[in-house]
Amino acid sequence: MKLLDLGFLEANEVIGSYLIPGEDGNILVETGPESTWPHMVEALNSEGITPEDIKHVLLTHIHFDHAGAAWKFAELGARVYVHPVGLPHLSSPEKLWHSAAKIYGDDMERLWGEMAPIPQEKLVAVGHGEKLSIGGQELIGWHTPGHAVHHIAWQFGESIFTGDVAGVKISGGPVVPPCPPPDIHLADWSDSIQLIRELKPERLCLTHFGEVLDVEAHLKELEKMIEDWALWMKPHYEQGTPKEEVTPAFMAYTELQMKQLGVDETTRQLYEYANPSWMSVAGLLRYWKLKEEGRI
Numbered sequence: 001m002k003l004l005d006l007g008f009l010e011a012n013e014v015i016g017s018y019l020i021p022g023e024d025g026n027i028l029v030e031t032g033p034e035s036t037w038p039h040m041v042e043a044l045n046s047e048g049i050t051p052e053d054i055k056h057v058l059l060t061h062i063h064f065d066h067a068g069a070a071w072k073f074a075e076l077g078a079r080v081y082v083h084p085v086g087l088p089h090l091s092s093p094e095k096l097w098h099s100a101a102k103i104y105g106d107d108m109e110r111l112w113g114e115m116a117p118i119p120q121e122k123l124v125a126v127g128h129g130e131k132l133s134i135g136g137q138e139l140i141g142w143h144t145p146g147h148a149v150h151h152i153a154w155q156f157g158e159s160i161f162t163g164d165v166a167g168v169k170i171s172g173g174p175v176v177p178p179c180p181p182p183d184i185h186l187a188d189w190s191d192s193i194q195l196i197r198e199l200k201p202e203r204l205c206l207t208h209f210g211e212v213l214d215v216e217a218h219l220k221e222l223e224k225m226i227e228d229w230a231l232w233m234k235p236h237y238e239q240g241t242p243k244e245e246v247t248p249a250f251m252a253y254t255e256l257q258m259k260q261l262g263v264d265e266t267t268r269q270l271y272e273y274a275n276p277s278w279m280s281v282a283g284l285l286r287y288w289k290l291k292e293e294g295r296i
Contacts, residue, residue, distance in 0.1 A: 001018055001019070001020050001156070001159065001205075002018070002019040002047060003016050003017075003018055003019075003205070003210060003211070004016060004017045004018070004019055004040070004043040004044070004047075005039070005043065005209075006032040006036040006039045006040055006043065007036060007039035008032065008033070008035075008036055008039075008065070008273060008274075009111075009273050011269075011270055011273055012270075013170050013171055013209045013210065013270055014170070014208065014209060014270055014273045014274045015030075015032045015033075015036065015065055015207060015208060015209070015274065016030070016032075016206070016207055016208070016209050016210060017029065017030045017031060017032055017040065017043075017207075018030065018161060018205055019044070019047060020135065020137055020156065021135075022055065022056070022134070022135020022136045022137055023135065023136030024055070024135055024136055025053070025054070025055025025056060025134075025135045026049060026053050026054050026055060026056075026135060027054075027055070027056045027057075027058065027134060027135045027137060027139075028054045028056070028057050028058070028073065028078075029057075029058045029059075029060070029154055029156075029161045029205075030058075030059065030060060030066050030067075030161070030163070030207050031057060031059070031066070031067060031068065031069035031070045031072070031073060032065065032066070032068065032069055033064045033065055033068035033069060033111065033112040033113055034068045034069045034071075034072060034112065034113030034114050034115060035068070035109075035110070035111060035112055035113035036069065036113075037069055037072060037113065040069065051072065051073060051076050052076045052077065054073050054076070054078050055077065055078055055079065055134075055135060056078060056079055056081065056134045056135050057070055057073045057074070057078050057079070057080045057081065058081045058139065058141075058152075058154050058161070059080065059081065059082045059083075059086070059152070060151060060152055060153065060154065060161060060162070060163025060164070060165075060207065061083065061086060061147070061148045061150050061151045061152065061163055061164070062082065062083075062086040062089050062090060062096065062148075062150060063148065063164075063180075064100060064111070064112040064115070065112075065207070065208075065274075066163060066164075066207060067082075067086075067090065068112050068113060068115055069113070070090060070118060071090070071093075071115060071116040071117065071118050074118040074119065074122040074123075075116075078122070079122055079123075079124055079134075080118055080122055080123050080124065081124045081126050081132065081134075081141070082123060082124070082125065082126065082150075082152070083125070083126065083143065083150040083151065083152050084125040084126075084127070084150075085149055085150040086150035087123050087125050089150075090117075090118045090123060091117055091118055091119075091120055091123060092117060093115045093116070093117060096115070097115055100112070103279075126141040126152060127141070127143075128141070128142060128143040129141070129142065137156070138156075139154050139155060139156045140154070140155040141153075141154055141155075142154075142155060142160075142195060142196075142199070144162075144163075144165040144192035144195060144196070145183070145185060145188040145189070145192060146165055146184070146185055146186070146188040146189025146190070146191070146192045146193075147163070147164040147165050147177070147178060147179075147183065147184065147189060148164070148183045149183045149185070149188075150183075151163055151164070151165055151192070153165055153166075153192070153195075153196060155199060155201070158201055158202035158203065159201060159202065159203045159204075159205050159211075160196060160199065160201040160203075160204055160205065161205045161207075162196065162204050162205065162206055162207075163207055164178045164207065164208070165189070165192050165193070165196070166193070166196060166204050166206060166212075166218065166219065166222060167206070167218075167222040167225070168206070168208040168209075168271065168274050168275045169206060169208075169209070169210075169212060169218065170208060170209050170267060170270045170271055170274060171209075171267045171270065173258070173261070173263045173267055173271065174221065174225070174257075174258070174261045174263065175218055175221040175222045175225060176222075176225055176254075176271065176275055177189075177222060177225055177226045177229065177280075178208075178274075178275045178279070178280070179226075179229065179279070179280035179283035179284050179287075180279040180280065180282070180283045181279075181282045181283045181286045182283070182286060184283040184284060184286065184287045185287065185296055186226065186230055186287065187296075189226060190223070190226075193219050193222065193223060196215075196219065197215075197216070197219055201215055202215070203215070204218060208274040208275065209274065229254075229280060229284060230284055230287070230288075232250070232253060233246070233250070233281070233284040233285060233288065234288055236249075236285070237284075237285050237288040237289065237292075238288075243281060243282065243285065246281055246285070247278050247281045250277060250278075250280070250281050251277045251278055254277045255268065255277070258271065
């Protein structure tokens with residue numbers, strides 16, 4: 001297994017992909033966005049292979065930073081394994097793209113590049129606890145909602161590729177939860193963390209970024225930060241504070257947290273690339289709204 005740094009926004013340790021050599025075709029966990037494709041090609045070449053050598057692509061979920069380049073590998077012949085709920089959005093990505101464009105606007109191409117449909121015959125829906133025997137390797141897909149309803153954590157031996165359900169941790173910094181709209185669900189997230197804990201992995205392989213060996217300490221820190229951010233947001237929702245006021249206040253709050261935890265300015269910027277603090281405002285406000293309405 002090899003961690004590939006995809007050089008998102010020309011920075012290191014923001015978005016990673018994991019290469020698993022296979023006897024009858026290599027396996028890739030996460031593709032990053034299409035905007036990082038040149039870095040992906042370079043990283044694969046450094047391992048002595050080309051994108052055509054990737055025969056199986058495993059996605060934790062369909063957000064652009066994890067799945068945006070999956071179509072490139074499918075064009076070259078790879079099969080793409082994904083949660084059943086996420087599969088239709090890769091086959092017809094227009095709705096996914098337009099929803100994101102409402103958030104990112106003119107920054108879409110710079111951040112994410114292009115996204116094209118993946119033919120149905122190249123897409124494989126994976127059930128909860130389903131075992132895959134691919135590329136001469138065995139992996140298990142675990143449905144792990146909370147960050148996204150269509151999230152899968154992939155178990156490979158004693159390792160688990162956690163996507164975003166185990167949070168973001170960069171350069172030895174704190175563990176923080178990505179909370180973008182629309183699927184944040186705190187009870188589901190708690191259950192997913194507990195599932196990972198019960199699987200007793202030796203290591204967590206984070207997309208943002210790298211391997212974690214002290215699994216229990218990591219998960220406890222994540223649980224604490226999820227609760228902290230959610231409880232910070234709750235009174236702002238209850239008081240009806242306008243989002244345009246909440247956003248800078250939350251960004252200032254999280255920046256102060258980072259400073260108090262000893263995170264330097266350069267690393268704080270990497271965290272913002274991987275998990276923009278302003279994105280969590282809409283996600284957490286929506287969570288409390290749905291909670292109040294009894295819809296979750």
